[in-house]
Amino acid sequence: MEDDMTEFPQESSEPKLQELMEQKRRLQEELAETRSLLEKVETSIRELTQSTLQGDPDGNGNSLVSSGFTRLDDLLHGGYPRASNILLSGPPYSSKFNVTHRFIVSSLQESHPVIVVSLDQPISDIKADLAAMGISPDEFEESGHLKFVDAYSKSIQMESNDKNAVVLDNVAVISNFLKAMDQICSTVLTKMGKYRMVFFSLTAWITQSSEDKMFTKALQHFSQRRKMEGSTTLYLIEDGIFQRSLYESMNYFMDGSIEFRSESSVEYLRVRGLKDVQSRGWIEVVRSNNSLTLGSFELKRIR
Numbered sequence: 001m002e003d004d005m006t007e008f009p010q011e012s013s014e015p016k017l018q019e020l021m022e023q024k025r026r027l028q029e030e031l032a033e034t035r036s037l038l039e040k041v042e043t044s045i046r047e048l049t050q051s052t053l054q055g056d057p058d059g060n061g062n063s064l065v066s067s068g069f070t071r072l073d074d075l076l077h078g079g080y081p082r083a084s085n086i087l088l089s090g091p092p093y094s095s096k097f098n099v100t101h102r103f104i105v106s107s108l109q110e111s112h113p114v115i116v117v118s119l120d121q122p123i124s125d126i127k128a129d130l131a132a133m134g135i136s137p138d139e140f141e142e143s144g145h146l147k148f149v150d151a152y153s154k155s156i157q158m159e160s161n162d163k164n165a166v167v168l169d170n171v172a173v174i175s176n177f178l179k180a181m182d183q184i185c186s187t188v189l190t191k192m193g194k195y196r197m198v199f200f201s202l203t204a205w206i207t208q209s210s211e212d213k214m215f216t217k218a219l220q221h222f223s224q225r226r227k228m229e230g231s232t233t234l235y236l237i238e239d240g241i242f243q244r245s246l247y248e249s250m251n252y253f254m255d256g257s258i259e260f261r262s263e264s265s266v267e268y269l270r271v272r273g274l275k276d277v278q279s280r281g282w283i284e285v286v287r288s289n290n291s292l293t294l295g296s297f298e299l300k301r302i303r
Contacts, residue, residue: 068106071294085223090260113192117149119204123162174218201236223253
């Protein structure tokens with residue numbers, strides 16, 4: 001008796017293979033286009049940065065920008081690089097806010113214009129923190145040296161509490177937000193000849209974005225434009241909220257980062273990137289009112 005062997009037709013894998021090959025082709029084209037664009041942007045950045053440094057817009061003959069804290073400047077061998085993007089990450093209430101506020105105050109005291117972008121707190125709160133450091137934010141605002149961009153008030157359906165701030169609506173529409181920011185920066189640059197920037201915060205921008213991929217593309221555009229315009233820009237973000245891969249993708253667009261962490265009621269920071277620093281280990285942070293100092297670190301250059 002012969003076995004009753006019934007053969008069933010197998011689904012062809014050819015359509016799936018063709019789909020994958022087509023996907024591969026599209027990705028390769030996008031990669032080639034991205035690499036070409038990145039090379040052009042990097043060339044423009046080098047040319048513009050070199051031109052900016054040769055022109056010495058701050059008039060101090062220095063290619064570094066002071067953080068405002070002597071001990072942090074020592075760690076960074078003088079300060080942040082000019083025309084750079086720096087990411088400050090850490091838990092809520094960490095010293096990243098002190099570092100940011102001091103950078104704003106120090107820049108204003110050097111007569112350097114600062115653009116402060118807020119997506120997650122009232123402008124009045126930022127002004128209060130700056131006033132606690134001994135300056136009059138209103139006076140710098142009136143002179144044009146301090147420009148606030150309020151992208152927070154509309155998100156909670158409130159009117160801005162700062163009459164001089166530029167108020168932006170619906171940050172979730174990324175193209176509109178980027179266009180508005182480019183225009184604001186261009187206006188300040190034309191009027192003042194230079195600017196620095198602080199961004200409160202990437203945490204809020206990510207949460208208002210529809211997907212991570214769109215956010216990273218927007219951050220790439222935003223950070224490259226700021227660098228091309230000669231700005232030293234600090235970006236704040238809360239640590240531990242998003243997937244680690246997203247933090248790493250953000251670091252790709254940064255010149256360096258300063259990370260904060262707390263352990264047994266003791267706060268530490270460490271530096272990543274920024275080529276030339278005294279130490280890359282975790283260093284104790286000592287905070288007192290509006291001052292900040294660092295514990296000991298090895299006095300040698302690590303590149």
